[in-house]
Amino acid sequence: MTASASHPSQPLPLGSGISDRLSKKASRHVKERIIEGLLFSAAAFSVFVTIAIVYVLVKESWVFFETVPLSDFLFDTQWTPLFDDAHYGIMVLLSGTLTSSAVALLVAIPLGTIIAIYLSEFAGFKVREIAKPFLELLGGVPTIVYGYFALTFLTPILQTIYPDLPGFNLLSAGLVMGIMIIPYVASLSEDAMRAVPMSLREGSYAMGATRLQTALWVVTPAATSGIASAYILGISRAVGETMILAVAAGMQPNLTFNPTEPGATITSYIVQVALGDLPHGSIGYQTIFAAGLTLLLMTLFFNLLGYWLRKRFREVY
Amino acid sequence: MLKAADLDAIRAIITRAKRWDLFFSMLGILSLMVGVLTFTVLFVDMAIQGVPRLSYEFFTSFPSRRAENAGILSAWVGTILVMLVTALSAVPLGVAAGVYLEEYAPKNWVTDIIEINISNLAGIPSIVYGLLALGLFVYYFGFGQSILSAGLTLALLILPVIIVATRESIRAIPQSIHEGSYACGATTWQTVSDHILPYSSAGILTGVIIGMARAIGETAPIITIGALTFIAFLPTAPFAGDPPAGLFDWILAPFTVMPIQMFNWTSRPEAAFTVNAAAAGFVLVFMTLAMNGLAIYLRYQLRKNIKW
Numbered sequence: 001m002t003a004s005a006s007h008p009s010q011p012l013p014l015g016s017g018i019s020d021r022l023s024k025k026a027s028r029h030v031k032e033r034i035i036e037g038l039l040f041s042a043a044a045f046s047v048f049v050t051i052a053i054v055y056v057l058v059k060e061s062w063v064f065f066e067t068v069p070l071s072d073f074l075f076d077t078q079w080t081p082l083f084d085d086a087h088y089g090i091m092v093l094l095s096g097t098l099t100s101s102a103v104a105l106l107v108a109i110p111l112g113t114i115i116a117i118y119l120s121e122f123a124g125f126k127v128r129e130i131a132k133p134f135l136e137l138l139g140g141v142p143t144i145v146y147g148y149f150a151l152t153f154l155t156p157i158l159q160t161i162y163p164d165l166p167g168f169n170l171l172s173a174g175l176v177m178g179i180m181i182i183p184y185v186a187s188l189s190e191d192a193m194r195a196v197p198m199s200l201r202e203g204s205y206a207m208g209a210t211r212l213q214t215a216l217w218v219v220t221p222a223a224t225s226g227i228a229s230a231y232i233l234g235i236s237r238a239v240g241e242t243m244i245l246a247v248a249a250g251m252q253p254n255l256t257f258n259p260t261e262p263g264a265t266i267t268s269y270i271v272q273v274a275l276g277d278l279p280h281g282s283i284g285y286q287t288i289f290a291a292g293l294t295l296l297l298m299t300l301f302f303n304l305l306g307y308w309l310r311k312r313f314r315e316v317y
Numbered sequence: 318m319l320k321a322a323d324l325d326a327i328r329a330i331i332t333r334a335k336r337w338d339l340f341f342s343m344l345g346i347l348s349l350m351v352g353v354l355t356f357t358v359l360f361v362d363m364a365i366q367g368v369p370r371l372s373y374e375f376f377t378s379f380p381s382r383r384a385e386n387a388g389i390l391s392a393w394v395g396t397i398l399v400m401l402v403t404a405l406s407a408v409p410l411g412v413a414a415g416v417y418l419e420e421y422a423p424k425n426w427v428t429d430i431i432e433i434n435i436s437n438l439a440g441i442p443s444i445v446y447g448l449l450a451l452g453l454f455v456y457y458f459g460f461g462q463s464i465l466s467a468g469l470t471l472a473l474l475i476l477p478v479i480i481v482a483t484r485e486s487i488r489a490i491p492q493s494i495h496e497g498s499y500a501c502g503a504t505t506w507q508t509v510s511d512h513i514l515p516y517s518s519a520g521i522l523t524g525v526i527i528g529m530a531r532a533i534g535e536t537a538p539i540i541t542i543g544a545l546t547f548i549a550f551l552p553t554a555p556f557a558g559d560p561p562a563g564l565f566d567w568i569l570a571p572f573t574v575m576p577i578q579m580f581n582w583t584s585r586p587e588a589a590f591t592v593n594a595a596a597a598g599f600v601l602v603f604m605t606l607a608m609n610g611l612a613i614y615l616r617y618q619l620r621k622n623i624k625w
Contacts, residue, residue, distance in 0.1 A: 005353040035506045036421050042413035043422070047434050049473055053445060056452035111348045118345025122338075131349055133613045138356050138528070142534025144576045145598045148583050149359045152366075152591060179355045206358060206404065207424055210334040212341045233440065240442020242537035243576075267444050274447070274541045280456055288541075292448040294443065296545070303440045307433075 011121025018251065039206060060289030067283060073290065079253040079264070081287045082273075090294055092253045094264035100174040100245055101238035103259050107178025108234050113227070119186070120193035123217040132187065139183035147247030150176040155248065168250025171259040177244050183232045192226020193219050224315035232306035236299045242267035266291045304315065341399025360602065375596060379549040389597055391548040392578035395464070396533060398552060398567060399412065399574055402468020403475065403532050408525055411476050412514075415521075420509055441478035446474050447541025449557030455542050462543045463569040464552060470538050475528035482524020487516035523612045530608035534601060536576035536585045538614030547581075548573040557591050 007218030017307045065073070076089030115135075119128050155172040159165045165172075196219050204214040222228065249273045264272070270288045278284040378388025412433075422428040450470035459464040490513060498508040552570035554566060582594035 032504050032506055036417075039413045039417035039421055042410050043417040043431050045410060045474065045598075046414060046438055047431060049438060049476070050434050052453055053441065053449045056449050057445075060452060064533055090590070111351055114345055115352070118342065118348065122345055127508070130332050134356075135352065136613065137606060137609050140530055140534075140605050140607055141359070142536070142576055142601055144534065144536045144580050144583070144603050145359070145363070148579065148594055148598050149362070151583065152595075153362050162522070190370040202490050210338050212338045213334070236440050236442075240444065242442070243580065244445045246537075247580065267442065270444055270448070271533065271537060273541050274451075274543055277543075287487075289448060292445055296445050298442055299442055299445075300437075303437055 016255055029210050053296065055313065056201045057289050057293040060286050061293045064286035064290045066289075068285075075290050077255055079255075079269075082284050086283070088242055088290075089255075090266075090291065092255045092295075093264055093266045093269050093291060095255050095257055096170065096245075096249070096253075096265040097239055097267070099259050099263065100170045100241075100249060100265060101235065102175060103171060103174025104177035104181055104238040104241075105231075105234060107175055108181035108185050108238075111178075112182045112230070112234065113189060114167070115182065116187040116189035116193060116227075116230075117215050117220065120190045121219060123209055132190075135186055139180070139187075141180070143180065143241065143243040144247065146176050146180050147173070147244040150244055150248035165260055166250075166262055167257040168248065168252075168262040169260055170245075170249050170263050173245050173248040176248070177238055177241050180236050180244070181234045184237055188230035188233060189223070191225045192230065195226065225310045228309045229306040231243065232302050232309065236302040236306075239298055239302070240267065240295065242271060244277045246271040260313040328413055329449065339525055347523045363599050363602065364599070366592055367597070367599040370592050371599070372594035374625055380547055380581075381549075382572075384587060384593055387582075387590075387593055389575065389578055389600065390576045391542075391551060392573050392597065393600075394549070395553055395572035396574045398464050399468045399539075399572065400529060400533060402465060402568065403471040404525070404529060406469060407472035407475050407528065410472070411479025411525075411528075412483050412521060414476075415480045415487065416509055417511070418480070419484050419487040420505060421512060428462070435477050435480055439481070442537075443474055443535055444537040445540055446470055447538030449473070450538060450542045461569060465568045466542050467539050467544060467572065467574070470542060471532040471535055474535060474538060475532050478528035478531065479521075479524055483517070483521050483525070486524070487513055489520065490516050502504025519615060523615045526608050526612040526615070530605045534605050539574060540576055540580070543619070544573055544577055575604075576584045593612055 073088050073090050075091070077091060078087035079089050079092035080087045109194050115131075119131055123131065150172045151168075154163070154176060155167060155169065157171055158169075159167075200218055200222060201214055206219040209217070210296060245265050246268040249265070249268065251264045252262055253267050253269070254261055254263040257262055269291055272287045334566060371593055375388045376393065377390050378386060379390050380392075381387040414431075418428070418432065422431075447470065450466055450473075454460045454466040454469055455462060460469075494516065495508060498512050503511070548571060552567035552572060579594050579597040583596060584588045585591075
């Protein structure tokens with residue numbers, strides 16, 4: 001064995017060996033720093049994505065708002081950007097977004113909360129082990145499939161109950177959207193409830209409270225901040241949902257808060273324009289960026305609200 | 318001393334409370350059933366409509382004006398190619414970012430900004446990513462309405478999912494593993510590459526699969542970048558196009574994907590196309606369910622097998 005000099009059982013020769021090791025250490029240090037730099041740039045990349053989103057939306061909207069005054073955008077009651085007599089009242093699209101989201105939340109929040117309380121406080125281990133992955137699957141179905149379901153299955157059923165219902169309507173889209181959002185609301189609320197320490201429940205049971213009383217008067221209040229942010233996430237999903245509305249709600253702009261009418265939302269308008277072939281740089285092309293900016297501001301507002309709620313109402317144990 | 322009447326009253330209260338408990342349990346199961354039932358009806362309805370349409374020809378034909386001749390060849394090929402671009406760009410970036418945040422990041426405002434930013438990105442609607450891609454990839458970088466643009470768009474969309482999954486599976490590794498490695502004189506990167514990444518790989522894989530399942534079904538951002546719906550050809554195979562042909566000629570080709578094909582068929586009034594939409598939807602749901610199911614199974618195995 002000629003390599004016996006480097007064998008650990010042999011005493012290391014002084015001199016060259018140590019300087020070798022020291023220089024190796026220096027190169028090792030450089031390599032470490034380079035790797036750390038690379039990893040940092042990967043993490044920082046997400047910040048650039050955000051900056052790019054804001055930059056693109058603001059840049060194109062800026063051109064849009066040079067032609068269309070902001071007051072028209074906010075207060076006009078018509079949205080006909082592709083007609084000769086162009087009107088740009090975002091209110092029309094907002095009404096569709098708000099109406100469909102309201103329907104969705106009326107489904108998702110009660111059902112999601114009940115499911116969360118049930119899974120966290122009532123259900124046995126087995127039920128929970130089956131139900132949670134199932135909810136995950138429900139949340140994993142592509143939204144275009146939900147859209148298809150709303151249009152071809154739910155709308156005909158609703159029409160037998162309510163014959164005047166048009167083929168495209170916000171109601172059916174909103175209901176299906178609500179089902180789609182249930183998993184988000186339920187699983188986040190459940191996480192919040194499970195995070196409530198067992199001692200609180202035990203205290204409540206020791207006082208003679210039943211499961212339901214404990215769930216409603218002890219666990220739910222203690223988990224308020226988490227539940228609230230689950231709701232906020234649900235709202236933000238509903239506002240940003242696109243395909244269900246594009247497929248099942250029709251895409252005619254319609255200033256209405258009546259869910260039984262067809263309507264366009266901010267998101268479905270963007271899809272509608274993208275499906276046509278508007279030239280790059282035309283006013284029609286820029287409207288979708290203005291609409292997108294409105295949408296981004298709305299979701300940003302909800303995200304911040306959720307963040308604030310979590311901070312403000314977090315119970316510290 | 319309890320009087321008999323008081324005892325009865327207490328019993329009545331207990332019975333009533335128990336009845337409420339039972340009532341709420343029923344309500345909980347009922348609510349769960351709404352979800353289960355919707356899912357079952359959705360799946361079965363689509364299967365009844367679509368499965369008879371599934372045939373060898375359906376998978377090997379291009380879309381057509383005649384519903385009975387139309388197929389999903391260009392759609393599934395497009396989906397696979399787009400997913401390839403997405404995975405190749407999102408996985409290295411997402412895992413690297415996750416590793417940095419867990420193993421390297423100092424506690425300072427830069428890290429805080431990155432963390433808040435990632436959770437914020439996760440809340441941005443997918444269609445906004447589409448607008449970003451339209452402005453940035455399609456026009457500014459000049460990638461056009463290509464597989465590359467779509468793949469990168471979806472990569473940005475699932476980046477937060479992969480980062481969060483990476484961080485969670487790294488966090489599940491006990492601190493003693495880190496300490497043992499450092500005590501033997503390993504550098505941070507040696508610790509990460511020899512211990513942290515191998516031990517967290519199954520968890521990361523779960524997150525990647527969930528992210529990819531989400532990307533496969535995303536329609537809105539791809540429509541926004543202007544993907545065509547009627548594509549009756551396949552992207553150029555590697556080295557098969559006009560010279561000088563390269564390995565990556567397909568990356569700038571126009572394309573369509575499964576959800577867009579389904580959207581196209583759904584929005585046509587003829588019933589025959591609705592059947593096609595059901596068939597395409599069935600394939601799509603089957604794909605996402607299989608992927609999600611695989612992820613859930615992996616996670617289950619992981620939880621069962623690893624005892625630190």
